[in-house]
Amino acid sequence: MHYFYGFKGGLDDSLDQYTRELLRQRFQLIGVDLGLKNTKQTKADIDYSLNFKFNNFKRVAGDTVVKDASENYYRFDMGIGKTFQKIHSAHLDFNYQREDFQSTNDSVLNYFPILPNYQFRNKVAFLRLGVNVDVINKDVKLYPEIEASYKLIGDYLIPFAGFTGSTQPNTLKAIAAVNPFIGTLDSITSTENLEAYAGVKGSYGNNIVYNARLSYSQKTNLPFYIPDGDAPTHYSVLYYYEAKIIGFHAEVGYKQSERFNLLLSGETSSWDLDFNDEPLGIAKSKLTLSANYNIQNKIVFSADLFGQSGAYTIVPGDSLPSQRKGFMDVNFSTTYNYKENISFWFSLLNIAGVKERQWYNYPYYGFQAMAGVMLKF
Numbered sequence: 001m002h003y004f005y006g007f008k009g010g011l012d013d014s015l016d017q018y019t020r021e022l023l024r025q026r027f028q029l030i031g032v033d034l035g036l037k038n039t040k041q042t043k044a045d046i047d048y049s050l051n052f053k054f055n056n057f058k059r060v061a062g063d064t065v066v067k068d069a070s071e072n073y074y075r076f077d078m079g080i081g082k083t084f085q086k087i088h089s090a091h092l093d094f095n096y097q098r099e100d101f102q103s104t105n106d107s108v109l110n111y112f113p114i115l116p117n118y119q120f121r122n123k124v125a126f127l128r129l130g131v132n133v134d135v136i137n138k139d140v141k142l143y144p145e146i147e148a149s150y151k152l153i154g155d156y157l158i159p160f161a162g163f164t165g166s167t168q169p170n171t172l173k174a175i176a177a178v179n180p181f182i183g184t185l186d187s188i189t190s191t192e193n194l195e196a197y198a199g200v201k202g203s204y205g206n207n208i209v210y211n212a213r214l215s216y217s218q219k220t221n222l223p224f225y226i227p228d229g230d231a232p233t234h235y236s237v238l239y240y241y242e243a244k245i246i247g248f249h250a251e252v253g254y255k256q257s258e259r260f261n262l263l264l265s266g267e268t269s270s271w272d273l274d275f276n277d278e279p280l281g282i283a284k285s286k287l288t289l290s291a292n293y294n295i296q297n298k299i300v301f302s303a304d305l306f307g308q309s310g311a312y313t314i315v316p317g318d319s320l321p322s323q324r325k326g327f328m329d330v331n332f333s334t335t336y337n338y339k340e341n342i343s344f345w346f347s348l349l350n351i352a353g354v355k356e357r358q359w360y361n362y363p364y365y366g367f368q369a370m371a372g373v374m375l376k377f
Contacts, residue, residue, distance in 0.1 A: 001026055002180040004063060006233020006361045018232055024062045027176065031055035045083040052076050057173040066234060067184045069103035071172045081119075089119045091130075099169055101188045109169050109188055111136050117145060124151040134167045136190055141167060143194070153202075161198040167191070170223055175237060179225045179281060181359060183234030191239075192220045212250040219243045225281030227360050229316035235359065238280065244272035262291045278312035278321045283358065285309040285326075297337060304331045313360045325356045327364065335374075343374040 004023045037049035058070040074097065081091040097111040117130025130145040143165025151158050169190045175182055199213035224238040251265035268285040271278070285308060292302040307328035312321040333347040349368040357364040 004061070004066070004181060004232040004234060006181075006227065006231070022062045023232060025066065025180075026060050027180070028058040028060075029055060029173070047079075047081045047083075049079045050077070055173065057171075057176075059172070059176060063232070063234075065183070065230065067104045069101070069172055069185055071102070071188070072100040073171055073173065074098045087120060087122045089121070091115075091117050091119060093117070097169060099171055099188055101172060101185075103185055103187075105187050107187045109137065109190065111167070111169055111190070113166065115145060125149070128162075132164075132166060136167055141165075141192075149201075156202045156204060157200060158202050159198070159200050161196075163194075163196045165192075165194045168193070170221075170237075170239075175223060178223075179235055179359060181233075181235045181362060182225070183228060183230075183236060185237065189221055189239055191222050194218045207256060208252070208254055210250075210252045213248070215245075215247045215249075217245045217247065219245065224279060225359075226314050227316055233316070233361055235281075240273070240277075240279075242274075243279065246270045246272075258297075259294050260292075262289075264289050278323075280313055280321060281311050281358070283308040283311045283326075299337070300335045302333045302335075305329070308358070310356075311358050315360060324358065324360065327354045327356050328352060329354050329364075341376040343376075344371070345374060346371045 002025050003020065004025065032052070032054045034053075035049070035051040038047055053073075053075040055073050056070070057073065058068075060068050076096045078094045079091065081089050083089045093113075093115040095111075095113045095115075097109075099109045099111075101107045101109070112135040114133045114135075115130055117128055119129075120127040126147070126149045128145065128147040132143040132145050134141045134143065145162075145164055147160070147162035147164075149158055149160035167190050170188060172185060172188065175185070195215055195217035197213055197215035199211065201209075201211040203209040220242050221239045222243050224240050225235050226238055227233045228236040247267065247269040249265070249267040251263065253261070253263040255261050266285070266287040271284070273279070287307050289305040290303070292300060294300050305328070308326060310324035310326040312323050314321050330351040331347065331349050332351060333345060335343055335345045337343045347368075347370045349370070350365055351367065353367055354364045355366075
């Protein structure tokens with residue numbers, strides 16, 4: 001359940017006509033996920049995998065201005081590969097996706113990607129060459145798929161590079177996961193992504209791993225999020241026609257047997273948009289630090305620190321975008337495994353007391369403390 005507010009600090013006395021029932025919106029998700037794959041090497045050196053996924057996702061809002069929306073999403077994946085002489089392999093990956101969307105305008109999107117590819121892998125080198133054939137309704141698009149890596153200094157230094165292209169549907173479920181305050185959606189669309197990347201990765205012993213990646217991507221029909229100015233403020237989806245993005249991602253992890261794990265990751269991006277536009281509703285930089293400490297699988301402590309730069313938005317009444325404040329947050333949790341089938345847990349969320357949020361006039365959840373019991377059967 002989420003509520004439409006769109007006002008500084010929530011509702012006040014001057015807005016009593018907006019009751020909680022009117023502002024309330026409910027989300028329902030029913031899903032099925034079934035899979036099958038080989039876990040051991042077959043006599044013919046053939047690997048296979050099958051997976052089926054279905055979900056029914058629905059949003060019902062109390063505000064009649066916001067039209068109800070629902071979708072039935074189907075996805076079927078099949079992959080098969082044959083290995084030759086232990087270092088060569090041929091693969092065929094097939095995927096079928098269908099989305100039936102119902103709202104003010106009903107629409108159907110069928111998506112068939114087929115990816116035949118060849119792979120070479122020995123002790124020091126990896127190479128993958130293929131072509132991604134995307135069929136979206138009646139449109140056919142071809143994207144080359146290239147990836148290569150080489151162990152320059154054993155596992156310590158492995159440079160890699162590649163190019164990939166694909167088209168993905170912007171499902172109602174995906175849109176609402178990014179911004180649950182979306183108002184009426186007229187139809188569903190798809191986003192095309194072309195990306196070239198290069199970087200280095202590696203590990204030192206059994207304790208330290210790292211990965212650094214620089215990419216250049218071109219995305220068309222990319223969803224941005226802007227408040228539509230109504231009261232209460234709903235957000236609208238603006239599908240931007242073309243965005244060129246330079247991105248950098250880096251992460252380093254430390255592991256001490258099964259007792260202590262630490263992962264630090266960060267990413268930043270530079271956007272090239274027309275007319276000095278900004279990526280509305282999308283943070284350009286993010287930082288995450290996660291750590292957990294395990295005491296004999298009996299007590300597990302976890303802590304997460306994450307932050308992001310302020311996303312841009314267009315405030316109702318303004319014609320130019322403005323940047324929201326960035327924020328940093330800290331969460332902590334602990335789990336006590338009393339027995340094999342009974343655990344107790346305790347969590348502290350938003351320890352930093354962050355008030356700002358990524359979305360204009362929607363405050364962040366305040367400090368929270370939660371506890372519970374987990375039963376396993």
